[in-house]
Amino acid sequence: MSESDNQQTKYNPQLLETKWQGFWDKEQIFRATPSPDKEKYYVLVMFPYPSGRIHMGHVRNYAIGDVVARYQRLQNKNVLNPIGWDAFGMPAENAAIQKKSHPAKWTYDNIDAMRSELKTMGLSYDWKREFATCDPDYAHWEQDLFLKLYDKNLVYRKKALVNWDPVDNTVLANEQVIDGKGWRSGAAVVRKELSQWFFKITDYADELLTGLEKLEGWPETVKTMQTNWIGKSHGVEFEFKITGHKEAFAKEPTAEDTTMGVYTTRPDTIMGVTFCSVAAEHPLAKLTAQHNSEAQAFIQSCQSTGTSEEALEKLEKKGFDTGLKAIHPFTGEKIPVFIANFVLMSYGTGAVMAVPAHDQRDFEFAKTYNIPIKVVIQNDGEALDSQTMTEAYTGPGKLINSAEFNDLDNENAKKIIAEAFDKKGIGKATINYRLRDWGISRQRYWGNPIPMINCEKCGVVPVPVEQLPVTLPDDVELTGAQNPLVIHPTWKLCNCPKCGGAAHRETDTMDTFMESSWYFLRYCSPDEQNAPLNTKEVNHWMPVDQYVGGIEHAVLHLLYARFFHKALRDIGEVDCDEPFINLLTQGMVRKDTINCPTHGWLYPNEADEIDGKFKCVKCGEVATVGRNEKMSKSKNNVIDPNDLIAGYGADTARLFMLFAAPPDQDLEWNESGVDGAWRFLNRLWRLLVDIQERYNGAKPATTTPKNSALKELRGKVHETIERVTRDMERKQYNTGISAVMEMINAGGKLLAAGEVTKDQEAGGVLMELAHVAVVLLNPYTPHITEELWQMLGHEEHLGLAKWPKVDPEALVKDEITVVVQINGKLRSRLTVPANISKEDLEKAAMGDEKIVANLANVTVRKVIVIPGRLVNIVAN
C-alpha cells in the first residue's frame, strides 16, 4: 500500500466533519416541511441564552436531542428539529453597562459566535426556522398575544409586594434575591408595593394539576415538583366577628373592620382555637398601626426580615397584641388577635385561626406569649396534657373538648364541621392554592415592552394592534441605576388611543419567561407575517413529541409554558392541551474543582497531576481537590467544548457525552473517557475499512450461514439491532453504544482469528455487520458514519437509509448455556441444545459430574427447572 493510500484510510475527523456539515447545509437535508405521507415527529431542545460561548451543558443537551432527531428520521418520520435564541435578559444589559455598548449588539454578536460553535457539533437542525426572541418580529407577535389574552381577561394590573433593590432601583425576581440581598448590588432588599402586570395562571391551577396525570412521558420528579408548587389544599374559609375597637383604640369601628376572614385546612380543630394571628400587611394590622406607634414599629421590623431559608429558620415567632378580640363562631368566646411575623399575606386571607395544641407554629407562639393551649384531638387511651406537652400534636385521633363534635374521628370531623359552618351561614368548604398569579413586570430595558398606555382620563388603554410592535428606543444610556425607558426624554410620551390626549407608555418590560412560553409554537411557522401563529402548521407539528432540557427548569419555565399554551388554546391559537408529551431532563456535567492556597480556583490546565496529587503551575504549591461540582465559570472547573471538538472531533465529543452515563444522570467529566470514545471510533474505522477492502462488492447477508462462527456472529448482529432499538426507545444511550461496541469487538475477533476470511459467506455476514454498525451509530456519531456509508459504496447519503430490522431467524440459537445451582449456589454450567425438554435438562443436570460429586452426602428434596435459564437443586 502506498503512502497516500495509508493517509486516506486513516480516520481524520476534522476533514470529514467539515465535509459532511457542508453537505447537510448545502443540500438542506434537515429542512422540515409538513408532509401528508410521513408521520410527524417534533423534537425540541431548550433554546440557549446567547451568553457568548457554548458550554458542556449545551453540548450534552443538544447531543441528546440530536440522537432523538436522527433516530426518528431513520424510522421514516418527518422530523422537525428547530433551534433559536432566548435573547432578552439581564446579562445583556450588564455587559452593555460594563462595555459601554448596546445590548442588541452584544446579543447578536454572541448569537453569531454561538451559531458557528453549534454548527461544529453537526446537529441536524432546520436552521431556516431559527430566530432570536429579541427580533422585532417575535417581539411584535408576543405583544399581540399579550393583548389577545388581555381581551380574554387573563391579564390584569394590581398593586403587589415585590422585592425591591433600593440601589439598582428595580424589582428583583425571587431567584435574584440571595440571602435577602440584591444579587448585583448587594443591597438589602426591601418589600415594596408596586403596580405590576399579572397573568392569571391561577385560573388554570386545577387544569395544570390534573393535566400532570396524563403526562406519562414526564419524569415523576418534575411532576411532583409542579404538584407541590401548585400546592392544592382543601379547607374551610370563614369569618370571625371582631370587637374591642373602643377598648383598643377608643374609636368606633367601620364596617370592614368588624370581620376577619380566615382559611384553615384543619376545621376539625376549631374548638381548640385560642387566638388569631394576622400578617403584618393585613388590614387589621394597618388599622392597629394607625393608633399605635409600637405596632407600627413591629410591622416595619417584619417587613425588613430577610426571605432566605436561613433567616426564616432562625426567626423567632414574634407577635404584637392588637388589643382587638375575635369572637369564636361556635363558643362565642373572645380571643386575642395578634400581628404575627410568620403569617403570610399572600396565602389564604392573610389571617389564621391559631390552634396551639395542634400546630407547631401556634404552639411556639402560645408558649412565648402565655396564651392558653387547648387539646381537642388525642388518640384513644393516650391523654395529652396542655401543661406538659412539649410540641403540638398533629397526628390523627378522636375529638375531645369539642362539645357536640366530641368522639368524632378527626378526618370525619373535618367534613362534619365544614358542614356546620355552612349551616350556620358563616363559612364554606374552599380549595386553596399555593400558586400565585404570575407577575411579569420588570423594570428593565432589555425585554419586550408591555404594550399598554396610561392615560390620566381613560386609565389603562391597550396599544391598538395596528400600532404594534412597540419597539425599544436605541438611543439609551445604560447605567444600571434606573430603567432607561423611564428616563428617556421622549419614548414614553404618546397619545391616548381613546381620547387622543397626552398619555405615556408602560415603561416596564416583560419577564423573559414570556418568550420561552411560546417559542416552540412559533418554530412551527416562523415566517408567518400576519399573525403570531399559522394555526394550520402549528396544529400539524404540535404537540412536541420529545422535549429535552435541564432539570433546573422543572417548575418555572415548564409550568409557565404549560399555562401559556393552555391560554393560547383557549383563544384558538392551538388545539392540543399539553405542549410537551415526553420530557427528558438531562443531568449536569460535573468536574472536580482544584484549589490553590494562593491562586484560588484553578483551571484544569493550571494544575499538574503527579501521582494523584495536584500542583499549581503558577507557584508549584500543592493544590487541594475540592468537591466534584457542576462545571461553572466561578469555580474554573470548565472544559471548553471548542477545544474538545477541535482536538478530537464532534463525533468523539458526542459519543463520550452519551456513553459516559444515562442522559438523566449527572455526568462526571473524565479525560480518559474521551480517549476511550476516540479509540472506539478508530477501531470502528479500521474494522470497516478492513471489511471493505477484503469483501469489496459483497452483498450484506440476508440469511444465516451454517458455519457456526458466522452463525454466531450474525446472531450477535441481530441481537445488537434489538438492543440498540430498545435502548433508543427507552433513551438509555450508554447501553445502546456498549451493545454496538460488543458487536464491533466480535467482528474484529472473527477477522483476527483468520479462519473464515476467505469464505464467501463470511463476506456477507461481515458486510451486514458493517452496514448495521453504521446505521445504528448514525444518531450518535453522524459524520464518521456518513463517511463510512459512502466508503461502503452507497451513493445516497445515510440520511435516506432505514433503521435495520431484526431477523428472528438469526436470533435462533442451537446451543445455550444453562446454570446448575444447588440450594441457590452456582455449581456447574451445562451446554445443551436450545430446544431441550424440561425433563432432559433435569436429567442432564443430575448427571453432571460436578453435581453428582456435590450431591454425594445429601438428599435431593426438590428440583426447579427453568427452561433456557437454570436448574436449581434443593437438597440437604
Add this chain to the structure above:
RNA sequence: GCGGGUGUGGUGGAAUUGGUAGACACGCCAGACUUAGGAUCUGGUGGCGUAAGCUGUGGAAGUUCGAGUCUUCUCACCCGCACCA
C-alpha cells in the same frame, strides 16, 4: 420539617424487571509488535485464598427453591420546596 431520588469493583456505569452480579468503557498488571502513535494487539483484573473454595450490590431483618431487584426497619449522601395555616 415536607416531598422526591441515589447507594453495586480502584473509576464511570451494566444486569432482558425475581434466575450466571460486575456487560461496555476507563484505570491497572503481564506480554507481543512497531512506521514511537492520542498507538495497536493478546491475556489478566471485585475481595480473601497457592488451590478446591469462601465471600460479595450502604447496614439489619423478612418473603422465596432463588433477592442488586420485592417487604419492613435503618444509615449516608444528593435534589426540590419550605413559617402555605
